[in-house]
Amino acid sequence: MNRRKDILVIGGGVIGVAVAYYLVEQGRPVTLIEKDEICAGSSYGNAGLIANGFAIPMAAPGVPRQGLKWLLDAESPFTIKPRPDRALLRWLWQFRGACNEEQMRQSIAVLLSLGQASFDLFDELLAHEVLEFGYERKGRLILFTNEAAFEKTIPTTVLLREYGVDSMLLDAAGVRQIEPNVQPAVTHGIYAADYGHIIPDRFVHELARVAKGKGVTFKTDTAVLGFETSGQEISSVITSQGAFTPNQVVLAAGAWSPLIARHLKLQLPIQPAKGYSVTYKRPFRHGSVQASTSPQLPLSLSERKIAVTPMGDKLRFTSTLELAGYDPSINQRRLAAIRRDSREYLPGMEELEETAVWSGYRPATPDDLPIIGRSAAFENLILATGHGTLGMTHGLITGKLVSQIIGDERPSIDLTPLRAERFY
Numbered sequence: 001m002n003r004r005k006d007i008l009v010i011g012g013g014v015i016g017v018a019v020a021y022y023l024v025e026q027g028r029p030v031t032l033i034e035k036d037e038i039c040a041g042s043s044y045g046n047a048g049l050i051a052n053g054f055a056i057p058m059a060a061p062g063v064p065r066q067g068l069k070w071l072l073d074a075e076s077p078f079t080i081k082p083r084p085d086r087a088l089l090r091w092l093w094q095f096r097g098a099c100n101e102e103q104m105r106q107s108i109a110v111l112l113s114l115g116q117a118s119f120d121l122f123d124e125l126l127a128h129e130v131l132e133f134g135y136e137r138k139g140r141l142i143l144f145t146n147e148a149a150f151e152k153t154i155p156t157t158v159l160l161r162e163y164g165v166d167s168m169l170l171d172a173a174g175v176r177q178i179e180p181n182v183q184p185a186v187t188h189g190i191y192a193a194d195y196g197h198i199i200p201d202r203f204v205h206e207l208a209r210v211a212k213g214k215g216v217t218f219k220t221d222t223a224v225l226g227f228e229t230s231g232q233e234i235s236s237v238i239t240s241q242g243a244f245t246p247n248q249v250v251l252a253a254g255a256w257s258p259l260i261a262r263h264l265k266l267q268l269p270i271q272p273a274k275g276y277s278v279t280y281k282r283p284f285r286h287g288s289v290q291a292s293t294s295p296q297l298p299l300s301l302s303e304r305k306i307a308v309t310p311m312g313d314k315l316r317f318t319s320t321l322e323l324a325g326y327d328p329s330i331n332q333r334r335l336a337a338i339r340r341d342s343r344e345y346l347p348g349m350e351e352l353e354e355t356a357v358w359s360g361y362r363p364a365t366p367d368d369l370p371i372i373g374r375s376a377a378f379e380n381l382i383l384a385t386g387h388g389t390l391g392m393t394h395g396l397i398t399g400k401l402v403s404q405i406i407g408d409e410r411p412s413i414d415l416t417p418l419r420a421e422r423f424y
């Protein structure tokens with residue numbers, strides 16, 4: 001390996017920006033390249049939950065059966081676009097293999113350790129840097145309009161309790177003590193304190209601003225087109241703006257990571273899992289959003305699989321997981337279902353002004369754990385990708401872990417379950 005010390009980070013979403021921040025904190029020269037602009041991908045319009053308590057992976061016992069039922073419903077929150085795609089078939093096979101009790105329990109422990117570490121890093125970041133991104137720690141309230149659905153969720157609550165994640169089971173009155181502005185149809189709730197929330201795009205831009213102030217070079221409109229390699233080393237990264245010859249390369253391109261890795265003949269089992277968000281203006285009452293009828297904390301509309309997050313002067317609804325490849329189009333039928341179904345739980349929806357509709361790709365791995373670690377194939381390549389539904393939650397700890405890998409420090413979290421090689 002040559003004596004250069006500079007590091008090239010590929011991808012300007014929450015993961016790439018957090019990696020750049022922690023590397024420059026170590027005094028390393030860092031360049032981040034991004035094909036569009038900073039925060040153009042999944043990190044932009046998501047639900048903004050720092051969801052430490054959301055530790056049951058998507059790959060869990062019973063999920064394939066439920067998934068099959070949803071596939072038959074055109075408005076359901078989960079769909080797969082049928083197509084002859086070997087990578088998708090392999091992914092589905094590996095997903096099915098991960099849907100067992102042992103793997104689920106292992107993933108819960110890993111997700112909780114990543115989530116707790118991220119909570120600590122948010123506190124540390126806010127104590128040491130001047131930046132504002134609407135971070136609040138108010139927990140999350142799951143709403144139910146159906147007693148059977150509520151009862152069905154209780155085993156999950158009991159399971160998480162084994163791992164120290166506590167939550168409160170609520171009747172109709174208990175729900176209204178925490179969030180009074182719900183429809184009469186809401187009969188039960190579960191409140192979990194282990195959640196924070198942020199304005200996701202503001203977070204990424206603020207962190208990028210601070211990283212830039214410390215010396216990170218950001219190059220936008222710069223797409224990776226290929227690589228030159230020499231033995232087990234990447235010797236240069238070919239981009240639309242010329243070649244880079246860094247000492248180390250960090251691949252943090254979210255759902256696009258497998259397309260980039262393919263240039264290195266590496267297979268990363270990551271599928272773009274499309275989700276939607278609809279954003280409204282949050283109504284103000286008496287000059288204050290606090291006194292308005294808008295929810296004051298994040299909600300989950302349980303039976304409809306819709307997340308609702310207050311974000312400053314906005315209220316965002318997110319839902320849906322579509323395995324449809326790299327197709328950003330928006331399914332209007334599903335969107336109409338999100339708008340309609342929200343009214344079952346929340347009053348005054350008809351009066352809200354809709355300001356944006358968005359789709360983004362969660363970078364989903366078959367076992368719902370990210371891929372973080374040095375590549376076994378290339379000595380100077382570090383993978384930091386595949387964060388699925390929890391990239392905003394795990395962004396800071398991922399940045400920290402990558403800085404520890406590059407600094408040859410002992411990682412603060414065991415990286416064995418996160419290695420890419422677990423899939424081979």
Ligand SMILES: Cc1cc2nc3c(=O)[nH]c(=O)nc-3n(C[C@H](O)[C@H](O)[C@H](O)COP(=O)(O)OP(=O)(O)OC[C@H]3O[C@@H](n4cnc5c(N)ncnc54)[C@H](O)[C@@H]3O)c2cc1C
Nearest residue numbers: 013015035041042043046047049224254275390391392393
């Ligand atoms: C509807 C929805 C709701 C969600 N809600 C939450 C939530 O509440 N909490 C949570 O923790 N997570 C949530 N997520 C998941 C979270 O958004 C992602 O896990 C996270 O944003 C992934 O970050 P990333 O940096 O890996 O990817 P991205 O943000 O997608 O960034 C990857 C970047 O790489 C760039 N890139 C791609 N190809 C190239 C190339 N060839 N050259 C250079 N650059 C390239 C892209 O332009 C992009 O900017 C949600 C996702 C969705 C879709």
